Amino acid sequence: MNEPLDENTDTANAEAQAPQTERTRPPRKLKFNLIVAGLLVLIIAVSVAAVVLFRQAETDGTVAAESGPVAEGPLKTYATGALAKLETHAAPRPIEDISFLDGEGKTVKLSDFKGRVVVLNVWATWCAPCKVEMPTLANLQKGYDPQKVLVLPLSIDKAEDKAAVEKELKLSGGLPVYMDSEIQPMSKWGIVGMPTTIILDKNGQEVARLGGEAKWDAPEVKALLDAL
Known part of the structure; x- marks a missing residue:
């Protein structure tokens, strides 16, 4: 045991x-x-x-833009035809002022363009819809004195791609070069896709915006701008 x-x-x-x-x-x-x-x-x-x-x-060639635009306020009647996707506001909205470069490499501010209506188009050379609509923006500018209505194409391409930006704008009708390689519009203006075009009144405030491609030389666009 x-x-x-x-x-x-x-x-x-x-x-x-x-x-x-x-x-x-x-x-x-x-x-x-x-x-x-x-x-x-x-x-x-x-x-x-x-x-x-x-x-x-x-x-x-694109980033999906926000869907479901809302047209309200006095400009909502212009959200038709080529501007069917236009988002208009009940009242003008302030937009954050940012600095960017012109074609000569000089620093300019968005607020420098107060006193005229501004068609502010945020685009890039790698964005296919941006390139499609650019000639219509150039045609729109040809119908107005730039001191009264300015089409401002703001590229968010890299600084080293400036030559490509210049080439694209020249081929599309000769609009001026403006570049913001810091991609500020995405964070400062709430842009989620390209192209996005923001309409500013003479006081430098946002009255409407459109996400996606549009035909900017259409009659309804002229009617909207003339109302401002």
Whole structure:
């Protein structure tokens, strides 16, 4: 018959096993480092995915614009025909002033153009719909004195792509070059897709905007601008 182990033997065995248990338990610092590393990997993965999606939008030539424009206020009657997607406001809205470069590399501000109606078109050379509508914007400008109604095509292309911007504008009818490589319109003006065109009154306030391509030399556009 086996003899039962006495209390001293149990204690000795427990003490002998204790160091082994401690050695197999991961230190707290190691656990913390593993958690931090996992979070960093997740953040990097999300960032890479965002860049890939944006570059894919560049490749496709457009970024999906916000749908469901609302026409209200005194200008809502002009949201028809070529301007069917026009979003008009119940009252003029202030727009944040930003600085950008003209064709000569000089810094100008949006507020510099107060005193005239401005058709502010945000575009890029990699945006296919932008390039399609650009000739109609050039035709629109030909019907007005730039000191009274100005078509302002603001490119968000990279600074090193200035030659491509100049070439596209020249081919489309000779509109002036304006560039904002910092892509401020997206954050400052709430633009979510291109092309987007914002109509400013003579006080430099936004009265309407249109997300997507449009035929800007259509009669209804002239009627809208003449009402301002």
